[in-house]
Amino acid sequence: MLSTSPPAGRIPVADALPDLTAYDAVLFDLDGVLTPTAEVHMHAWQSMFQELFAAWNITPEYTERDYFEHLDGKKRYDGVASLLWSRDVEVPWGDPSDAPELDTVCGIGNRKNAVFESVLRSEGIAPYPGSLALLDVLRDAGTRIAVVSSSKNAREVLTAAGIIDRFEVIMDGVIAERDGLASKPAPDVFVEAAAMLGVDPASSAAVEDALSGVRSAAAGGFALVVGVDRGVGAEILRDAGAHVVVSDLAEFLDGDGAGIPTAALAPEPEESA
Numbered sequence: 001m002l003s004t005s006p007p008a009g010r011i012p013v014a015d016a017l018p019d020l021t022a023y024d025a026v027l028f029d030l031d032g033v034l035t036p037t038a039e040v041h042m043h044a045w046q047s048m049f050q051e052l053f054a055a056w057n058i059t060p061e062y063t064e065r066d067y068f069e070h071l072d073g074k075k076r077y078d079g080v081a082s083l084l085w086s087r088d089v090e091v092p093w094g095d096p097s098d099a100p101e102l103d104t105v106c107g108i109g110n111r112k113n114a115v116f117e118s119v120l121r122s123e124g125i126a127p128y129p130g131s132l133a134l135l136d137v138l139r140d141a142g143t144r145i146a147v148v149s150s151s152k153n154a155r156e157v158l159t160a161a162g163i164i165d166r167f168e169v170i171m172d173g174v175i176a177e178r179d180g181l182a183s184k185p186a187p188d189v190f191v192e193a194a195a196m197l198g199v200d201p202a203s204s205a206a207v208e209d210a211l212s213g214v215r216s217a218a219a220g221g222f223a224l225v226v227g228v229d230r231g232v233g234a235e236i237l238r239d240a241g242a243h244v245v246v247s248d249l250a251e252f253l254d255g256d257g258a259g260i261p262t263a264a265l266a267p268e269p270e271e272s273a
Contacts, residue, residue: 017244017252018205018224020134021141025199027190027217029073030149032209032230033249034131035161037120041151042067044115049083052108058087068232073210075150075173075183076109084108096177116153120160127161130250135166137253144168148193148206148213150176150184169196184212187220194220207249214240 020026032038042064049062070086071079077093084091084105094104100111127135138145146169147154154172158164171193175181181188194201205224206217211232217225218241227234227242234245246252 017246018226020138020205020224020252021143023143023203023205023224025144025146025194025197025204026138027146027148027193027197027204027206027222028131029206029208029210029213030147030154030157031151032072033128033207033228034135034147034163035125035127035157037125037151037153037157038072038209038230040116040119040123040125041071044112044119045071045079047115048108048112053087056089058089060087068211072232073150073184073208073212073216075176076113076152077105078183080105080109080112113153117156120153120156125157125160127163128248128250130248130253132163134249134252135163139166144197144199146171146193146197148190149173150189150213152177169193171196184210185215185219187216190217190220190222194222208242211236211240214242217241 028034030037031041045067046062046064049066052058053062066083066086070083074082077096081093091108092104094102094106096106098104098107098110100107100114135145145167147158147167148171150173151157152173154170155164158167158170164170171189176183176189179192181192190206191201194204201220201222204222205226206220206222207226207228208214208217209228209230209232214225214227214237224244225242227237227240227245228249229237229245229247237245
């Protein structure tokens, strides 16, 4: 039973959440799951697109919903194209080497990234405390872990957060572009990351906060898809394929912050072949 008033410094046990250590591996999205960089991305996209829309007289105006529907979890250039297409605007794709001043999909994406990098360098980043504690638990249990991010900045963010050495595999936007892997919500990046780890998605778990990411993991056949609700909405994440939804990964920790409760809602992982 949960205490209504847990002692100071103790995290209450989360009822009916799955035991993540029972899975062969846990694959984590980065922005919004491990680090609060999603907020930096949101600000950078909003600032850049509001200026662009005003200069090009594009309507309707950019809103926060645009971020969740068209940008969150996707590769940078795919997100730019998706959002512009939603306003019936089409520009040349260009090349990843395009200068931020160029009015191409790649140039616009690089324009946003310049804002993001400036904020990251000036303000730094720290992992969510609950996420860091959960990584500790999984490490101590011998559970294999990976990062699956659409961002080309993933390694820079992980380094700034001081957690890059924790992950055996880092699947990021650089690798996805190099290998021609489709952007989330396609399952490619999650499935390939599982292959890099040498595990079967059917015996592994995936953790995502983005709608496109949850759809990606669900399409990849992961035994457990955890949705982290940082603003998308719990029901929307469930409808996209999340088996369980939490507001913070600290909810998986037991009263001492040193364990994970046994499964009650999610399916048990299948045995690896």
